[in-house]
Structure formats: C-alpha cells, structure tokens
Amino acid sequence: MKLSRRTAVAALAGTASLALVLTGCSTDGGDGGNSGDKITLTITTFGTMGIDVNYEKYMEENPNIVIEATNLEDGGSARDDAYAKIAAGTGLSDIVAIEEGWLSTIAEVSDAFVDLRDYGIEDNKSDWLDWKYAQGTDAQGRVFGAGLDIGPQGLCFRGDLFEAAGLPGDREGFAEAIGGENATWESFFEFGQEYTAKSGKPFYHNPSFFWNSFVNQQAEGYYKKDGKTLNIKDNAALKGQMDLIVANANIGAGLPGWGVAEQAKNDEFAVYVCPSWMLGVVSGYYDAGTTDSGWDFADVLPGGAANWGGAFLGVAESSEHKEEAAKLALWLAAPEQQAAAFEAAGPFPSTLKGQDLVKDSVSAFFNNAPVGEIFTNRAKGVVAQVKGPEDSNIQDNVFGAVFDRVSQGELTTGDAAWAAAMELLDQLVGE
C-alpha cells in the first residue's frame, strides 16, 4: 500500500499523542525506587523562598535521596496548582509550599496533608514562634504545615535618589524623615509628595502594596478573629486608608505590582514595602551580585510593625514516601536551614533559633543594611492576623483589581474606589 500523505500525518499525530500520554505518565511514576536504592522526593515552591539553597546539602548528607524541585512563579499559581491537585486526589508533590493567604482554605481539607506530629514535629515545637506553629495546626489539632518564614516588614528605598532630590538618603535619616517609630501612612505619603515635587519622578510603583501592608497591620483584617465573618463593609479604618492611597495616586508610577525590573533600573520608583520575603523579589530585579543598585533597607514601617505573609511546608498524604518527605520537610523548616534561606533570599526565620542565627546578617545588595538586626526589630511583638478562606481571593480580585484601576487613573476618589471594591466583593464573595 502506498502511504498517502494523510495516513502519514495521522500516524505521526498518533505517535505524538502517544508520546504525550507516555511522558504524562512518567512524571507521575517518578518514584525512582527501582533505579538503585535512590528515592526521589518532589517539592513545589513559589516565588523566591530561598530554601532551594539547602537541597544540595541534604542530598550530600542523604545519598539515597534525590530532590526534584519545581518553583512556580508566584503564590497565586502555587495556590491554583495545589487546589487542582488536591481536588484530583493525585499529583501533589511529596512536599508542597503553602502560603499564609490560602492556608486557611487548605486547613479545611487538611487531611490531604499528613499530620506532622506523626513524624516528630512536636519534639521541636518550642523552636517556632507560638503563633506560627498554631497557624499550621487545624481545628482538630493536626499539624499539617511546618512554618518556614514570617513576614515582618520594613521599607526598601532608593537612598541615592532621595539624596539627589535633597532628602535624607541614609537609613536612619529616611526613617526619621517619615516619623521614625511614630511613622504614619500620612507622614509617609507626605515624604513621597515632597520627593516627587523635588525630583519630578514617581515615588512608588503600585499602590496595592501599601494597602496589603495596612490590612495586615489591623487587629482584624478582611475577616474577624473567628476567621469566618467578613470585616470589610463599614470598616472605617480600611475606608480611610483607601481615601489616603487614592489621594496620593499622583506620586505613583502606574506600574503593575510585580515584574518591574526594567522600571526599577530606570529609577521609575524609589520605595518598596518589604516584608522579609520581598527582599529577594527586589534584588531579583537586578543581576546576581549587584551592589550598586542604590537600594537600601530601613528599620521603619508607617503605622507600626506587622506581619505580611509567610510560608509553610506540607507533606502530601498521597506521597509514596511520607516518612522521607516529612523528614526532609522538617529539616528544611529547621532553624539552620531557615537561616540559610534567609541569607540567600531574605525570608525571615519563623524559629527563634533561626532568627538568632541571622541576627548579624548584612545584605550586600541593600547597601550593607543589617537586615538580620532590622527584621529582628521589626518582628518584635508581631503576631500574624487571622485569615479567612477567601483572603487571597479578596486581596487579588477585589482590592488588587481596584488598585489597578486607581493606579491607571480610572478611579480618582476614595469613594469611587471604595464603591467599586464593595461591588466586586458582593460579586465574588457574597455575604
């Protein structure tokens, strides 16, 4: 039979789709148990968590373990990925990084993850800050997440640009200029107005960060302390911050929240709210080893110290190597490895010993700022807020969307922005 073009194409297509099916299967079956005695452990992380610096060391110390790591671009992707795989009942990595914003959603289905008490997490319970350990515990007392980092916040700023504009550009000077320990968001924006007036350049890149930071400063955020009742409508504090941010939209650069490397290098903004894990984001905009970017890090936060974000490691119940995976997860969440991750990317340890290990750490990228000492200060007395099941949804799709419109100049008054947010809230979350 003559092979016609069409059959040839069909045959090719058939082979190709078969190949797809096959490769699809092989990723699942990657336990590697039959190639020698090696065990392959998969781990999914997101953003710049820094824990990857520890993998090599673990594999050296445990020659029978191979770590296969996947790092997703941001927390939102990691969230959707984890949700889909929990729903499917299969496909989760052995170890999954969970972000604080959607931790409480995971807590509702925490049986998808092992109880780390079965693997000895209680022996080291006192390592962690009490509230961090409690966050990873569900209503039944199962510990499904081992705390990694916490998010005490300071301000990243461009000292060189401030100085060029005739404003104080050193750490202490800048902190004092916006009010020092008594800094408020009002005094912070006043400083920003002055900077823009003197330099002709925008002060910040996207307003949503000031919002998220502020929400995390409240005793109760989007939810009341019970984690179930919404706390947004008739919330005068939130409305006040909305008014303040919208009134200062003129000193914003109208940029997206993330991925602004080019604009950072072009001096298009001069300040960044920096929870510990954000240090890696900002320095990630530059080539590795950069020390002359002009960025510095100040021991100050308008409105007082607060926690924003932080991650946990869970071990999937579906894992074929729970024992080994839990061992690795607990090792990664141990003080020494938390400290190593901090040195690499900035996420501040959630263990007291880990914090102690990094207390003298300085960051070459941030003009040799004593980041360890600053975060230790910024973390004093800070307790993370109670989050509800829709917290990350509200942050991204209600207020994130509204601040995008604010930054593009579509919403020009606090009232209009608030009304738009309430409308979205009704649509997305309901009552």
Added chain:
Amino acid sequence: MSAVTAGRRTRSQLSFRQKLSNFDYKFSPYLYVAPFFVLFALLGAFPIIYTVNVSLYDWNLLKGQGDFVGLENYATTLQDPFFWNAFGNTISIFLLSAVPQLVMATIIAAVLDQAIRASTFWRMSVLLPYIAAPVAVAVIFTQIFNQFGGPITGLTEFFGLDPIRWGYDSFPAHIAIATMVNWRWTGYNALILLAAMQAIPRDMYESAALDGAGRIRRFWSITIPMIRPTMIFVIITATIGGLQIFTEPKLFDSSSNGGSNRQFQTIVLYLYEMAFPRRDFGRAAATAWILFLIIVLVGLINYAISRTIASQDITRVRTPKRAALTANGVRR
C-alpha cells in the same frame, strides 16, 4: 434447490480458517477504530456526562459534592455580570481573530495555489508558526505587546503618540490576543484551504481563462464556490477553537485570569477562575455546558452563513455579470 442447499452446506461447513477470515472481514474494521472510541469514551464522553452531574450540585473543588441544587448553578451563572463580560470578550476576540484569519488564509492559499518557485518551501513556511508551542507564542507576544516598555510601546513613543494600554484597556488587549491566535492559525488554515484548491480541476480555470475571466474573476467564481465544503469545515473548527480560547489570554497576564479587571477574561478563563481560585466546581461545570451550547449555536449560525455566501457566488456568476465578462474578453 440443490444449489441453495449446497450453498448452505458450504457456509456451515466452513473451515476454522475460513471462519476466522470471515470474522476478520466483518469485525476487524471495528477493532481498528475501537482504540479511538474507547479512549474517547474514557477521556471525552465520560467527563462530558459527569460534568452534567457536577453542574447540578453545590460542589466545592476541595470539599467535594454538596447538596443537589438542580439548575441553580445555570441560573446564577446566567445572572452573573462577569459571565456576560466574559461572553462579550470571547465574541470580540473571536471576531477579531476568525475573520481576518480566514480572509488572510484564503488569500495566502490562493497565492500558494499559483505556480510559484520553491512552492514546498513557501507551503512549509506558512505552517511554521503552527509548530511553535502556543505557550511560547503567547510569552513572546506578551512581551511584544507589553504596555510597559515593550517594542510596540517603544514605537508609539518614538512617533510621539500616546502609549496604548495593551494590558489594561479591553479593545487593545483583544487585538493583542487575536494577533497571537492569527499568527498561529492562519498558516494552518491556509494549508487546508490550499489542499482544497489543489483539488479543483485545472481545466475549469483554463476554460474560464479562454472565456476571458481574469485572475480575480476566476478566484471569486471558481475557487471560492469549489472550496465551499472545506471552507465550512475551516469556519466550524475556527469557531470551536475561537470560542474556547484560553492559553493566550491567560498568559497575557498570568497573574490574573484575564486582566485584573477582567478586560480580556474569556468564557473558558471565567470557567477556570470559577473552578480553581473560587473553587465553585458546580458553577464551573454549568459554565462548561453553557459554553458548549453557545458553540453549537454559533457553529450553526456560521454554517448557515457560509452556505449562503458561497452559493450566492455561484448564482452571481451566471446571471448579471455576463456583460462585464464579454467586455473583459473583448478588451483582451
């Protein structure tokens, strides 16, 4: 009589080999096509039917099946302004992609149908964009259309024009996304149409040329009517693909599901947002079925339109333009 009985006897006295060959003749074709249908039943039909089931329940992605709610998921979806926003975006992107794409594909196919040098090279070239992975195409185009410092923004700045907010305003975003779709699918459709054009008997063109019909004339009066069945096929597949568009708008702003304010959220992205970030599997399933019905409806409309357009062409050939045709001939 004896012949008949003899015949019967032979049939019943078939050897095992003969029976086997008989069986092979009758049933093997079904066996050959079976893998597709078994796979389809498992991976196609079962999920489709299961989706109906899911759509009738209050179904949380993580917590699973809840109460039976009947058609409530359909009702809520149809009352959701975000659904209609997604519907509008989908239609807009569909029109911006399907129409120019098919026009361009037909023109390219007509050009390739001519006797040109290195025809295989040109034919392969138009297919090249199709080979590239859609994700790669989307990533590259997202950079090109980057509102903040992409090359197109650079061009508009260079000419002193106001920058276009590709990632923020609906219509520019739709154009950007439609461009990705067109880039990928125009060549593919052109090749399918080219195959149809190659099947048109050449003597029809020759006779028309002898009658004095010019190139354009022959294209409208012979090529278009003759490729009508293929054209309908291409339009239907473009409709199905166009209404299900997902990858391009998802990657155009990967941190959101079709823009921070849903400027380019298509129906499939709406479905995705419903299923994953919002975890309402029941409504996501209902949306899937609504989308299915929309595709069937639009497909039928397109089928009707494409039938009439092409057949009008045939009638137009015969009657009013005869004068023009002869005039053309005389001029030559």
